Amino acid sequence: MRIALDAMGGDRGPEELVSGALLAMRDADVEVALVGDGDVLRSVLRACGVSEGPRLRVAHASQIVEMRENPVDAIRKKKDSSILVACDMVARGDVGAVVSAGHSGATLAAAVRKLGRLEGVSRPGLASFFPTLKKPVVMMDIGGNVDCRPQHLLQFAIMAAAFFSIHERGNPRIGLLSIGEEAGKGNALIKDAYPLLAASSLNFIGNVEGRDVFQGDVDVVVCDGFVGNICLKISEGLAEAAMRMLGDEIRKSFWAKLGYLLARPAFRAFKKRVDYSEYGGAPILGIDGVGLVCHGKSDAQAIKNAILVANKMVVGGVNERIRREISGVPVSEDE
């Protein structure tokens, strides 16, 4: 299995991304194609003391999509950008999957454009793991599919369940994110999506509330991409702000600082439990190929995990599962 890594994306630079690729190759039977500026990448490889070879090769791309660019414009203009070249390699079958920590909007747009939608899928989207008190939960869509229709939510449920199933055996429990557990609670979209999910063959457990997401009693949480993206950003923002506030309080006293030092392994273990990098990026589901969008600040560990997840998605046949399940619930073309 070979995976294309957009080696120019991400806030930490190519060195970090290349390190992630090396870690992945150490831990699993994967080959990596580093996509980006050939000179830059070869000098990074030299600095790492690694040479190009059949398991690790460089695929040159002369352009980079910058974070501030409009994604749709960027992928139209920058034909030789690392993310488009990487997606092209998946489309041609040179590699099985693409992983990028670059501009997420551009990655999503490039993947949908180059790979196309899976047959029957109305709107591809992004899923993400959330840490919980038990096992991580998958939430979909977090990728900005705004103004959805009920059938889109049903399709998100099917796709996220297929993704969940490559990680865990059993029939994942699907919940619809709402503001009350009863069937009649929610906005018009949720009220209309509820019966569709209830009538499907999915293991639908009904509405779940925001609090339930972190309890770990649901495996897949379904919502539109506006709500999902806000949930993700609210969670990230709260976690970051809370850690800063706690840090401020600890720095105010000598005893608190000493106490923190003693408790540091516990803090580290906690951080590892909630760290996004453990989950290795957000899969783009519903495209005819495998793609993962990583956080811009992903470190080598996060990149490694993303490559391993991409490998698992290809080997586990996520798209075959999605194709099979979704053929039962056709959505008319205009949707």
Place this chain on the structure above:
Amino acid sequence: MRIALDAMGGDRGPEELVSGALLAMRDADVEVALVGDGDVLRSVLRACGVSEGPRLRVAHASQIVEMRENPVDAIRKKKDSSILVACDMVARGDVGAVVSAGHSGATLAAAVRKLGRLEGVSRPGLASFFPTLKKPVVMMDIGGNVDCRPQHLLQFAIMAAAFFSIHERGNPRIGLLSIGEEAGKGNALIKDAYPLLAASSLNFIGNVEGRDVFQGDVDVVVCDGFVGNICLKISEGLAEAAMRMLGDEIRKSFWAKLGYLLARPAFRAFKKRVDYSEYGGAPILGIDGVGLVCHGKSDAQAIKNAILVANKMVVGGVNERIRREISGVPVSEDE
């Protein structure tokens, strides 16, 4: 200023609520009417060593709305429930405001029914403080006004700004909760609400993202009640889960436990900074009267703070501000 306290609501029982009332009376020039079962409340007062008097009196109500009841049914059937009797007292002018830690849906429904909407207000809603790295931010609506129209969001902005203004001088910075900062980002509702807010006399700073909420660079965050309620519950759920996970890790080692003991004052200071009870409940805005909904698990401190906020809302003339501001932006009756 006299305030009616629904003394039967809340998870901790009447003793906690009565203690909250006593704390409020100690700290401010307020009188409290305890609304609920007369026998129960008088025996609680006896146990506290306090006697009824002009500043603290008991108003009998024979019924209680239970948490599991449907709010609309409950307030239709239980005419002598503590929450309805308390709202009646506001309607008659016996008291200036009502505070309840009981069934929030029933409190909202009872307040809207007994007090009516303020002239020009299309949909009353609930606002809430969120802790941030700087000063707390007010978010509205968090009360379940689902499927809003753009003008409703404009009205939420006006009402929340009026509420914010009794706490802080200056022109509050208003942000629209979305998934990108640019004007074109968001779902259809947000895209249509943006120009209304931009054209208003409010200090509109544009879209804000979930991460921005906790940075403290915006004073009022506007969203529909579906999104707002989910944000609130996600935040509560994440905070609770994170604390439990951290606690689990700390309990695993002797040194971590010792460290935690040393750092405990810092943890306490942090908890106080993020504690909902410091903000004293969520104001119902847009009704012709003053009402606050408290968390079911509110302790005496939270109840005290809610009574003080209710007092501030009456004295500060929140409703006069709302009436004045909203008269400039009429909403047609069918909206």
